[in-house]
Amino acid sequence: MQSHRIAFVIFEGFQSLDLVGPHEVFQQAGGYDCTIVAPAAGGVRAESGLPLHASNGVAGLPPSGFDTVVVVGGMGVYSARRDPRLTAWVTAAARTTRRVASVCSGAFLLAETGLLNGRRVTTHWARAGRLAREYPAVTVDPDPIFIRDGRIWSSAGVTAGMDLALALVEEDQGQQVALEVARQLVLFLRRPGNQSQFGVGLWSMQPTTDPVRDAVAAIHADPGARHDIADLAAHAGLSPRHLQRRFAAELGVPPGAYVERVRVEAAQRALENTGDPVDVIARRYGFGTAETLRRSFHRRLGVAPSDYRDRFRSTTGEHR
Structure with missing residues (x-):
C-alpha cells in the first residue's frame, strides 16, 4: 500500500x-x-x-x-x-x-x-x-x-x-x-461535506415569548402536520401577520423556512433508522411527494434522500 x-x-x-x-x-x-x-x-x-x-x-x-x-x-x-x-x-x-x-x-x-x-x-x-x-x-x-x-x-x-x-x-x-x-471509530455518520453544521436548536435562535414558543412546539410535536401560517397563528393566538413578524424577529428565520428544516431533519432520522420507502417518508413528514422531499434535501443538505440513506448503511447492508 x-x-x-x-x-x-x-x-x-x-x-x-x-x-x-x-x-x-x-x-x-x-x-x-x-x-x-x-x-x-x-x-x-x-x-x-x-x-x-x-x-x-x-x-x-x-x-x-x-x-x-x-x-x-x-x-x-x-x-x-x-x-x-x-x-x-x-x-x-x-x-x-x-x-x-x-x-x-x-x-x-x-x-x-x-x-x-x-x-x-x-x-x-x-x-x-x-x-x-x-x-x-x-x-x-x-x-x-x-x-x-x-x-x-x-x-x-x-x-x-x-x-x-x-x-x-x-x-x-x-x-x-x-x-x-x-x-x-463509532462515528455517527460519514457525512457529506455539504451537510449543514447546524441542527435544530443551533441553526436558529430560541423563541423568547410564549406565543412563538407555542408555534414552535406545535411544529416539533408533529412535523408532518399542516403548518401554514394560519395554522401556526392559531397555535400562537396571534394574527398571521403578527406571528410572521414575531417569528422572524425571535428565531431569525421565517415560519416556512423553519418548518421545512424541521421536516428535513425528521426525514433524515427516518432515512437513518428505518427502511421505509422515500415516498412514504415524504408523505409522513409533510412533503407530499418524493420529488418535493428530494428538492428540499438538495437545498438543505446537498444530497438526494437515497444518497443520504446509503451513507447510513453498514457494509452488510443493514440499517444502523
Whole structure:
C-alpha cells in the first residue's frame, strides 16, 4: 500500500480534537505516515491545557515531500498566524504538496499565507464572520461541515475535522475503507461535506415569548402536520401577520423556512433508522411527494434522500 505523508501543523493553544480526531482516522485507515510539526520542537500545550510533545520544529523539518498538510485550529491560531517561521513553512510545503487542509480556525493561518485567496472555504460557525472580515479575498461559507475547492480543503470545528479526514481517506482509498473506519471509530455518520453544521436548536435562535414558543412546539410535536401560517397563528393566538413578524424577529428565520428544516431533519432520522420507502417518508413528514422531499434535501443538505440513506448503511447492508 502506498504511504501518504501527512504533516499536522500545531501551535501553542491548538484545539486538541482538531489534531487527535483526524489523526485517529488516518491511523485507523492505514497507509498514512503522520508527522506533527510545531513552531519549535518540544512541549506544546493545547488550549484545554493538554500537553503534547512535538518531535519536529519548522526549522528542522524540510517542507517538501508531504502529500497533505493539515493545519489545526484553536484559540492560539490568532498568535500563530503572526509567526513568520510557521507561515513560511506552510507556504513552502504548499508548493509541493498534493493538497492542503484546515480544521476549524486553522483557516486563519492558511488565509494569512494567501493560500485561500479566491477560494471558497468554511470554518467553525462562530469564527466565520471574523475570517470573512479579516480576509476579504476569501469566500467564507459558514454552513457546510467541510468544503473542497480544488486542492484546498477546509472544515468546520472539532469533530468536523474527522469528517474531513474521512473524505480524504475516501479520496485516497475508496468509500469502503472510509465507511469501515467510520464504523470502527463509532462515528455517527460519514457525512457529506455539504451537510449543514447546524441542527435544530443551533441553526436558529430560541423563541423568547410564549406565543412563538407555542408555534414552535406545535411544529416539533408533529412535523408532518399542516403548518401554514394560519395554522401556526392559531397555535400562537396571534394574527398571521403578527406571528410572521414575531417569528422572524425571535428565531431569525421565517415560519416556512423553519418548518421545512424541521421536516428535513425528521426525514433524515427516518432515512437513518428505518427502511421505509422515500415516498412514504415524504408523505409522513409533510412533503407530499418524493420529488418535493428530494428538492428540499438538495437545498438543505446537498444530497438526494437515497444518497443520504446509503451513507447510513453498514457494509452488510443493514440499517444502523
